[in-house]
Amino acid sequence: MVARVSMIEIRHVPESDFEQIFELSDIVFHGRTDDAERGARRWRFLLAHRIGAYDGDRLVGFMACLPLGMTVPGGTLGCSGVTFVAVLPTHRRRGVLTAMLDRLWSDLAERGEPLAALYVSEAAIYGRFGFGAATRAISMEVATDRPLGLRVEPDPGPLRLIAPAEAAEVVGPLYGRAATRRAGQFLRDGRWWAKSVLPEADEEDDDLTAPRVVVLGEEPRGYAVYRAKQGDDSIGVPGVVQLVELEADTAEAEAALWRYLASVDLTGRIRCWARPVDDLLPLLAADPDQVIVTRTWPALWLRLVDLEAALTRRGWAREVEVVLEIRDEHIPANHGRWSLRAGPGGASCTRTDSAPDLTLAVRDLASAYLGDVPVRRLVAAGLAVEHTPGAAGRLDAALATPAAPFAADQF
Known part of the structure; x- marks a missing residue:
């Protein structure tokens, strides 16, 4: 299906135009996409339903729509994960974004997917297209230059580090259980674990280590994914544990994982970019001053299609x-x-x-x-x-x- 807005044509973006996507991205987001970033993004583009706006042969607008499954209360629904939305500055205010989204609504209706979701770069834009902020997240920092006291006895089960390649098989079922208890989570397959959750390098910070996966129990009752960064004692900067995610079946299992993270050698702080607003750690900490919520923010935006x-x-x-x-x-x-x-x-x-x-x-x-x-x-x-x-x-x-x-x- 091809739609037109004045001289702009809305159509599927073929793989042969991926370089045009990267060129568009570099202009819109003021960056320079290197080879590593191309590889990291290419797999998402191949997975995605790709909608482009063309002025002649030139790609002037783009969005990638990932076919995902989202947990909702009582079940799971098909959800299009909208990402990488970009319009050339020369083609703004010409209805390009509206036309691409209209194409998306039509395509989702044909495929029977009732939801679409995205993370916004500019919140003012997407509300007028019917997206609403549907989840919130908190960012936290935990001071670990002293022992982390906890108000419940941590699960005494054994802890083990596993290779990232094992994560989907070992802790995937536990993540699945956790996802059914909390709406807004996305279903994962082995490729998503490897490419999205556990890539070798962090896209935002080259100084962070490869991902580590720590598991509680022979039959997993909890796990945490984290990376670490060296500190610099000469200027008083402590090493950091950067938490990617933590899931557990019980408060005791969660406490055991936090205790482990707080005891990683040569670090003095845990940083958590995104945790649920009802995260247990602020309640579990014996000294609330050790756990600081630095920000509460609207996270995932949802569209009822x-x-x-x-x-x-x-x-x-x-x-x-x-x-x-x-x-x-x-x-x-x-x-x-x-x-x-x-x-x-x-x-x-x-x-x-x-x-x-x-x-x-x-x-x-x-x-x-x-x-x-x-x-x-x-x-x-x-x-x-x-x-x-x-x-x-x-x-x-x-x-x-x-x-x-x-x-x-x-x-």
Whole structure:
């Protein structure tokens, strides 16, 4: 399928145009893509559905859309991971991004994928296309120049380091269990483990070591992926443990892994770029001053592409019956009034002419969808209208999840 915007043509980007993608990236993101970065990105492009905007033969806009599976409350849904979005500065404000996204909505409808997700570089852009911030993350630093005291007894099981190549087989099942407990996580195969989670070199910091994988228990009850960086005693800079991810079945297992990370020789600090907002460590630490949350930030942005499928194929904590009036300027099939009847036994979502109980934009429903932003908060902020008193609270109770949503994978 080929679409046109004035003289711009929207079409699939073939592998023969990958060099044009890198040239476009270097111009838009003010960088220089070296051979190592080309290799690191090429596998994603080969996996992705690739949408390009062409002015003649020149690629002037691009987005890569990865076919992913995302955990939602009660199950897993198909989700397009949108990444590497770029438009040449000479072609901005000409509807290029809108046209590429319109192509994406159409393609996802054909493939039956109800969700799309991305990490934003400019948050102001994507909200107007119906994306809402659906997960939050915290960044933490842990001072380890003294022992890390913990308020629970760590799991006494044995710890072992495994080769990164073994991770998918050894800890993949544990990650899968953890992902089902927390909405927003992405399913992984062996290639994703090797290329995305455990690449030999860190894309952001050349001084970090190769990844280390530490596992608790012969039958894994927890694991951590981390890298390390040398310090410089002459100027008082401690060595650093950079945590990539940590998953555990119990608080005791989690405590054992944190104790291990805090005891890595020749280091004095653990840095965690992204952890769930309900991470246990701030509660587990005997001295709260050792664990500093340095930032809380909106992480994964979500788009409900097929509203009916998204609402009927997630789980619901409680019974709710509500009429939603959804504003969606970009996907007409979502726009309008919907009668939602949902509960632990299942859900239906059908068109209706009944008066609405709640009115809200699709971007705000996306923010509430995984259980992060309460609908009552949207009402308080004036971003949603509660026509029927108590409707927002009933919907919140039905949307509730036991753990805060979180996405560990970047793309």
